[in-house]
Amino acid sequence: MKVLVLSNLYPPDFIGGYELCCRQMVDGLLGRGHQVRVLTTVPRTPCPAVEHVARELELVNCYDPFDVLHNRPVTRKVTAAKAALVSAHNVHVLLDNLRRFQPDVVYLWNLFGLGGLGLVGCLEYIGAPWVWYLGDCVPRMLCSIGEDLLPGLASQFGRYVRGSFMPVSERVIHEIEAAGVELQGDINTSPNWVLGRQPEPRKRYFRPGERLRIVSSGQMGRHKGIHLLVEAAAVLRARGFENFHIDLYGKVTDPSVEPLPRQHGVTDLVTFRGMCPQEELVDRYARHEYDVFAFPTWKREPFGCAPLEAAAYGTVMVVSESCGIGEWFVDGVHCLKTARTGEAFADVLAGILEGKIDLKPVGRRASAVIWRDFHLDVLLPEIETALARAQGQSRSPAGTAEEAYRLALLAEKLTRALVQENASFAEAA
Amino acid sequence: MNWGILEQNCHRGLISMLGRLLATIVRGPVRMIKAAGRRVERRLARRISERYADEIVQFAALNHAMHELNTNVTARLDRQEGFHWDHVALARRLASLEDHVNRLLDQANVDGHGEARNVVRLALTETLAATTALGQLEQAG
Numbered sequence: 001m002k003v004l005v006l007s008n009l010y011p012p013d014f015i016g017g018y019e020l021c022c023r024q025m026v027d028g029l030l031g032r033g034h035q036v037r038v039l040t041t042v043p044r045t046p047c048p049a050v051e052h053v054a055r056e057l058e059l060v061n062c063y064d065p066f067d068v069l070h071n072r073p074v075t076r077k078v079t080a081a082k083a084a085l086v087s088a089h090n091v092h093v094l095l096d097n098l099r100r101f102q103p104d105v106v107y108l109w110n111l112f113g114l115g116g117l118g119l120v121g122c123l124e125y126i127g128a129p130w131v132w133y134l135g136d137c138v139p140r141m142l143c144s145i146g147e148d149l150l151p152g153l154a155s156q157f158g159r160y161v162r163g164s165f166m167p168v169s170e171r172v173i174h175e176i177e178a179a180g181v182e183l184q185g186d187i188n189t190s191p192n193w194v195l196g197r198q199p200e201p202r203k204r205y206f207r208p209g210e211r212l213r214i215v216s217s218g219q220m221g222r223h224k225g226i227h228l229l230v231e232a233a234a235v236l237r238a239r240g241f242e243n244f245h246i247d248l249y250g251k252v253t254d255p256s257v258e259p260l261p262r263q264h265g266v267t268d269l270v271t272f273r274g275m276c277p278q279e280e281l282v283d284r285y286a287r288h289e290y291d292v293f294a295f296p297t298w299k300r301e302p303f304g305c306a307p308l309e310a311a312a313y314g315t316v317m318v319v320s321e322s323c324g325i326g327e328w329f330v331d332g333v334h335c336l337k338t339a340r341t342g343e344a345f346a347d348v349l350a351g352i353l354e355g356k357i358d359l360k361p362v363g364r365r366a367s368a369v370i371w372r373d374f375h376l377d378v379l380l381p382e383i384e385t386a387l388a389r390a391q392g393q394s395r396s397p398a399g400t401a402e403e404a405y406r407l408a409l410l411a412e413k414l415t416r417a418l419v420q421e422n423a424s425f426a427e428a429a
Numbered sequence: 430m431n432w433g434i435l436e437q438n439c440h441r442g443l444i445s446m447l448g449r450l451l452a453t454i455v456r457g458p459v460r461m462i463k464a465a466g467r468r469v470e471r472r473l474a475r476r477i478s479e480r481y482a483d484e485i486v487q488f489a490a491l492n493h494a495m496h497e498l499n500t501n502v503t504a505r506l507d508r509q510e511g512f513h514w515d516h517v518a519l520a521r522r523l524a525s526l527e528d529h530v531n532r533l534l535d536q537a538n539v540d541g542h543g544e545a546r547n548v549v550r551l552a553l554t555e556t557l558a559a560t561t562a563l564g565q566l567e568q569a570g
Contacts, residue, residue, distance in 0.1 A: 171514075321508065321511025322507060327514050327518050328521060329522075330518045331511075337511060
């Protein structure tokens with residue numbers, strides 16, 4: 001099958017699991033003999049050219065905090081509109097790649113920052129079949145300018161966009177549909193995955209009296225609950241526990257979390273270890289350097305690849321009771337779930353430290369289940385089926401590629417004019 | 430002309446002097462009235478607060494209770510939501526296990542079916558052979 005993959009970022013550029021999973025999926029599809037071409041944006045990190053990766057798209061600067069903070073409000077609005085709604089340049093590049101590569105199906109990933117709504121609209125217009133991997137509520141983001149949802153666009157999305165969606169959890173669908181964006185077509189929930197070969201079952205688990213090694217990784221911000229982990233460490237210390245340590249891997253995206261260990265007097269118990277390549281982190285899990293992966297993330301976490309990778313090697317997941325990965329693993333069977341508070345996390349960790357909670361059965365079961373049902377090799381046939389099904393669904397084009405590009409140009413100009421006029425009215429008011 | 434200006438200035442000065450005199454005379458009583466007003470206000474406020482103190486305390490307690498209730502309800506709802514997702518996870522695990530069991534059963538059926546078919550084939554062959562032999566015997570008389 002010829003598959004054109006569309007993603008806003010592609011490693012070495014990434015923000016989180018979405019982009020990393022994209023690369024893994026591409027490698028998986030290539031490994032199974034498919035012809036894959038990745039269409040992504042010009043790299044932010046210098047990297048060697050790869051044959052199957054075309055870095056031709058333009059990323060609208062919606063992720064750069066400097067631009068977001070220092071631009072004038074109207075410029076910010078115009079940028080946000082272009083990032084979500086339409087970029088004629090990117091529509092042109094897409095059409096050009098469709099013409100040159102002639103894919104059987106287009107595999108969509110994160111389209112935010114590309115004028116994604118325009119790209120989906122273009123595919124719909126020319127009748128190209130597509131499957132959309134939803135690792136976040138991207139359709140909702142594409143119907144918004146910044147934080148403001150455009151209800152008109154949201155309702156029209158459900159009317160005109162019909163295809164195959166593969167969300168990573170039910171909550172992603174709920175979040176999208178709660179905003180008034182209806183997903184029409186096939187919806188097949190499919191989880192994230194792990195890679196590699198199944199290791200020997202872990203033999204040594206934490207025993208009471210030893211030092212409990214806790215880890216967490218991802219963006220170091222409050223939305224991931226890093227402040228709650230620091231609070232939990234302080235609560236544990238107040239209860240007289242000292243035989244534990246929390247290692248935090250990842251970029252500090254929220255400057256307010258870095259001084260927290262000092263403020264809570266737990267600098268010796270909590271360490272920010274900075275960015276760590278995914279492979280190195282997986283090696284650490286494989287060497288059983290940690291006993292517990294703490295994940296006090298927010299409710300709208302679509303999935304959470306990091307705890308899955310850790311649990312594959314017997315590092316027990318302690319997750320907040322409502323988050324994406326919680327939809328796939330059972331509390332007390334494959335993971336430990338608790339309320340999203342520092343106190344509640346401290347309770348669970350205290351239970352482990354006191355020996356009331358045995359990590360071995362939980363870790364063993366989770367590891368077995370992950371290697372059996374959450375390996376990319378197991379999920380790939382399902383994805384191939386979805387791609388083949390989408391390819392088989394005939395769609396009649398509404399017009400030609402040239403017309404699609406003309407419409408994109410018109411839409412881009414119209415968007416800019418409307419946003420600017422709206423901002424002028426707001427300023428005058 | 431000059432006399433006119435002088436006259437006007439004197440007139441203005443006189444009016445201003447009279448105004449200041451009047452203000453000085455009036456200031457004292459106004460202050461007294463203001464002070465009295467404030468005293469009345471304070472007394473009234475004290476009376477009201479004394480009279481409604483119990484209610485105010487009750488309101489504060491109610492507000493506190495409402496806040497606590499709200500926190501508890503939120504926590505319960507969160508727990509309920511968490512339970513719901515755990516239930517979803519349980520259902521998914523069960524479905525996955527069911528798939529595995531079905532696959533194993535199908536595999537077992539295929540294996541079992543293969544053996545059975547051999548036996549049936551043999552029986553059929555034997556039956557066919559026997560029937561043919563019987564037919565030949567009959568034809569031979």
